[in-house]
Amino acid sequence: MAVDRSFLIKSVQRKKEFIVAYCAFTNMPLVVCDPETFNDQVWIFDTEAQLQEFAKAYTERKILLRGIKYLNKNFLSFFSMLFTIGVNELVFVGAGGPQEIALGDLVRRPDFSSLPKEKQPVLNPELQLTGLYFMQEASRPVPNEQKTGLADMEEELAANLCKGRYIVPIEFLPGPESEAEKLKNHKFRLPILKGKNDEVMQPLFTDPNEMAKFNKENKLRALVMPFGQLSKILIKDSRGFLLNPAGFHIAMPKELLEGLSKRFGDEEA
Numbered sequence: 134m135a136v137d138r139s140f141l142i143k144s145v146q147r148k149k150e151f152i153v154a155y156c157a158f159t160n161m162p163l164v165v166c167d168p169e170t171f172n173d174q175v176w177i178f179d180t181e182a183q184l185q186e187f188a189k190a191y192t193e194r195k196i197l198l199r200g201i202k203y204l205n206k207n208f209l210s211f212f213s214m215l216f217t218i219g220v221n222e223l224v225f226v227g228a229g230g231p232q233e234i235a236l237g238d239l240v241r242r243p244d245f246s247s248l249p250k251e252k253q254p255v256l257n258p259e260l261q262l263t264g265l266y267f268m269q270e271a272s273r274p275v276p277n278e279q280k281t282g283l284a285d286m287e288e289e290l291a292a293n294l295c296k297g298r299y300i301v302p303i304e305f306l307p308g309p310e311s312e313a314e315k316l317k318n319h320k321f322r323l324p325i326l327k328g329k330n331d332e333v334m335q336p337l338f339t340d341p342n343e344m345a346k347f348n349k350e351n352k353l354r355a356l357v358m359p360f361g362q363l364s365k366i367l368i369k370d371s372r373g374f375l376l377n378p379a380g381f382h383i384a385m386p387k388e389l390l391e392g393l394s395k396r397f398g399d400e401e402a
Contacts (some may be wrong), residue, residue, distance in 0.1 A: 138234055145225060145239065150204050153211070156186065158272035159381040163349035164192045164220060164265045172222040172233075173262060175215060180225045187226065197275045212240040215342045219262030255300050255357055257339040260293040261381075264339075268381040294385070295360050295397040299376075300338040302353040312354065323368055324353065326375055335367065337385065339372040359364035364390050388389075 146150075152275055154176045156163040162175045178184040178309075181200055190200040203211050215223075223239065224231050245253040267286040277283065303321040305312055314320055326334045338344040342354060358366065363374065364387070373386035 134174055135140060138238055141232055141234060142239055145234070148179075148205060148208075151182055151225075152200040152202050153176070153201050153375070154184055155201045156269050159265055159268050161218065162201075162215070162220075162266055162267070163191075163196075163198060164218070164225075165263065167222070168267070170222075173220050174222045174224050174233070175220050176224045176226065178225075181312070183226050195275055196256070196269060200360060206358060211357060212236065214342055215251065215263060216242055217256055217258055217342055218265060219258035238370055245371045254341055255298050255339070255355075257293070257299075260290075260297045261339050262309050263290045264383055266380045268383065273350050285308075290383075291393055292397060295393050296343070298357060298359050300344050300364065301356040301358050301363075301366055302336055302338070302348065304353055316356070321354075323366065325368070325371065326378060333368075333371050334373055334375045334384070335362070335371050336378050337376045339377055343377045343380050355377050360390075361394065364394075 153163065154163045165174045165176060166172070167174055176187060178200070184198070184200045191198050198226065212223075221236050223234050223236055225234065226232075263286065267283075267290045270283055270286060271277075271279050273280060302324055303316075304324060305315045306320045306322065308315065308317070310320065310322060323335060326336055328334065336347055338347070338355075341355070344353070347353075356366075363385075367373070367387065371387075373384065373390065376383040376385055
């Protein structure tokens with residue numbers, strides 16, 4: 134029998150604020166796979182005390198959580214963002230305990246199918262979801278043999294990396310030419326990130342939300358590329374790419390690009 138969620142949905146819409154469980158390893162909402170339904174969930178709480186109680190089991194597994202508070206005015210943008218990371222269910226924890234709502238019942242999934250392909254935003258929900266699950270487990274400070282299902286997660290992540298279309302940030306050089314002309318004539322810079330020992334990597338993004346975290350001054354423009362073309366835009370001395378540096382920050386060194394291309398083939402040249 135179908136469950137009427139209309140009262141719960143209205144109560145969520147009327148909330149002044151709520152707290153979302155975020156994973157410290159990914160800087161993103163914690164994603165949880167329900168063991169019975171296999172729904173991919175994000176957990177949301179009315180109070181910090183409820184979050185702390187929920188977090189105890191994760192602390193025992195060395196997964197650190199923190200709460201991020203959202204005000205009502207930001208609910209819609211937050212819920213819409215969840216579509217980009219492949220989540221399909223929300224679990225709201227209030228005084229009466231946890232209650233599930235399908236994400237699609239609470240907010241409409243954005244539909245870009247009527248737009249020409251070149252104008253559709255770059256979205257990689259399967260890649261985002263597998264990346265989040267992988268980093269939540271891989272980052273635990275325990276021996277690898279204690280990490281659950283890591284090999285299977287890595288295999289799925291690798292396959293989704295090869296299927297992805299990515300946003301490469303570029304900064305156009307000054308000059309009178311149009312952006313199209315500058316792009317054609319390679320009159321642009323590629324930003325870099327410097328890590329330990331001055332190791333150089335290039336930022337790479339799965340979607341506009343992730344690029345916006347990096348592009349706070351709005352100086353960068355987006356160049357869309359499939360996985361098979363990424364190696365062509367590596368600069369000298371770059372070790373590779375860092376995917377979503379403000380999110381799950383997955384390293385994609387040159388060796389990985391080459392290895393995955395041989396292993397899975399280029400999904401799109």
